[in-house]
Amino acid sequence: MEKTKALSKIGLFIFDPGGGFAQAVDLETVVQKLSKAKNVSRCEVVADILATGFLLSVKEDLRAGNLNRILWVGRFSPYQEKRIHADLSAEGLNPYLHEWCDVKEQGIGKKGLDRIVQTQKITILIQMAVARARLIEALEPLSLPAADAVLIIGAGVAGIHASSSLIKLGKRVYLIEKESGVGGKVASLHRLYPRICDPRCGLEFEIEKLRRSDKVEVHTLSRVKALDGSPRNFEVKIEKAPRYVSEERCNGCGKCAEVCPVTIPDDPRLHFPQNQDQSRKKAIHSPTPMAFSSAFVVERQHCPPQCRECVKACPAQAVELQQTPSEMTLRAGAIIATTGWDPYPLSKVEEYGYGLYPNVISNLEAERLLENPPELKEVGFIQCAGSRDERHLNYCSSVCCSASLKQALYLKERLPDSRFYIFYQDIRTPGFDEELYRQVKSLDNVIFIRGLPSTVKPDGENGRLKIRAEDTLSGKEVNIGLDLLVLAGGMAPSEGSGEIAERFNLPLNNYGFFESHLQCHPEESQRAGIYVGGACRGPMNVAQSIESSHRAMVEAMQFIDGTFLVEPTYPLVDKTKCDKCKRCMEDCSFSAYYFDAEGFPTPDLARCRQCGNCMGTCPITAISLRHFTIKQTAAQIQAIKVSSLPKEEPVILAFLCKNDAYHAAREAADSDVVIPPNVFFIKVPCAGSLNNALLADALSFGIDGILIAGCKDGQCHYVRGTQLVKTRSVDLSDKLKKMMIEPERIRFENIEIRDSKKYTELINSYMKDLKAMGPNPFRV
């Protein structure tokens, strides 16, 4: 196949607008030398790249078949690049047949450097680019068919808002919820800060939109059982528990609940004495927390055997006690997990007596007291009950301070004569929540005590509590009697998240929330097409969780547009070489590889992030990223004719991660510091894409030192790229030791995007080390 390919005809244009290069280097010799190079058909210095005359002549050459690829040397503005792309694509030149070689970022054109040395360097740089340009190919993006629906797991505030925005954009949505109703944790709250409004108002507003839309299917009492397929074409198996009431026929009249003989405890559990008998919930009840359809639900585990009261009472014959669990398969292009959070079990925070004393309650339970609070004289709040505690939750739950302040503010309005104590470590009210803090501070009889109570004990038989604490600000011991103690329990990862993580093979972080690249791609799980939004990603308040799910939604859009566009720079596995060793599969951080029908590992292009870590790890160089193939890079390395450079000057070849190290090097080149001339770098998509064979190539061609620079550990955009290349390059260094070559000839460094100074220092010190080592024994 390779043989039949048309010969490469390269147009080489050196862009020198102000004559800067001509001053720094001997351009005439360069042009003379390069126009004789293999495959170079035309070689010129151009002063104005966008001049009509010039572009016309290039077009003519393209049309006549004198050129079929172009190498642009010099620095181009994004505008110029775009113009050139657009102009020449009209002539049928594929965008991947342009090769850009910015010699300036490699240090050409700097003042104070020897003209001969610079001429040598620019020649080598252009030769490298020519070597690569010979091998580049025309590429077209792939468009893959995609399903047009999104599956959202969890109908809490995050899931509901994302769904309603998606249907507004005309997308189809499957909303899966394990409870009988929708609304999640937020629906069980009584008030939301900062506006102190009822959360159900906002939720109902969105839910109503979902009810009316024919784009959305809400499946309550449902759980995800299994996941199949790939992004843009997921097949999700759902198990639906029986509702025992026909959703079509039930009109929610409530006659069944009137006759139902069984009362069941309300949820969340509320055992505060004054409210003990409040539950009016029957075994057959309307869906909780908020009804989506009006159909009731029966909790069969509470039903007495043979009881058929509800069946008899129903005027619509809607009760179907014979229902069984059902299964279905939904097809979706993308999945968003909005599985939310669970309250941290406060009984584990033993010192506060939750579960032992009836008047110690959690902040979620306190929400239900807000509207009609019983007569209370003294109320205490303990912040960080479990949060910021090594024994419990080792993080700040971020919303509890504001939530408790909101509760205090609201209760105070209803109980103006009572006194409140707030025990805290630090009050954390980020952003505008500070206003809430200020309001509460200004109230009479609200006392902030910095220090968490050491003991909570019942005060004799009178039902009150006795609290002992140290006020760490005054250093005094505080003894207080309370009627009610509210524990601000933290946000723990939800059970549902754990379930989804297991079913979908999604990584969780140390705290049990979904793992993601928190700053750059906060809503991307490490599995393409699956996004995580809201509090399943970490503690956040309602507003943040809505924002988060919307970001997840925007990301999900690319998979549900009917077609999914794949950039053509994806990895290709050479099946004639591959021997199925499976290392690519193991090292892919995104689980993109699967076995095809013949048992070869194949990347799922919808999952692939095109980082090239598979290419780096393949022991027999059978995998190449298109447009960044091993062959192209090998040709580039081979083009560095080390023999043409003076032997006493060491030559460094640097492989720089294009996300950060490359920018540091570029900045260093643009600044006025002097960088040794014998440094050549190659930009790589991720340090992890570097194959050991390329390093071996470089060493055997006589390069004195190889520098690999990638992100700091834990900062890699592709999760493990730097770690992988580090382990591999250490393997190679060990081999060098055996070969009686200094292992320091391969060096791995972490460079951040603004580390241009570090980069310069690094190059200088490496140069010094290499000089001390002497030339590479393979250098001739």
Add this chain to the structure above:
Amino acid sequence: MPPKVDREKCDGCKAEKESLCEQVCPGDLMHLGADQKALCRMPRDCWDCMSCVKACPKGALETRIPYQLGYHVARLIPMMGTNTITWTCIDINGKVERFQYRNRGSDD
């Protein structure tokens, strides 16, 4: 001298059915032991062809030069590039010689 396996480095090719050295050995001598590390099962049958040494992605295998060519401790170490092999030969006196070969055949 048959291949010596660095057991720290050998990862048994992640316990594949056949490790790379096993696939490549012309005498079918390499296999994975009970601990999932490579092992030469009949050392006397090894021809010292060094195929396994070249194939090992972890650099865990090493062969010494057969005594007919050089006395003990003499070593021959290959390093595989994309289409080059670089040999380093260290004789018993510590004299180092290096050779470089270009592989042809696969694609050019």
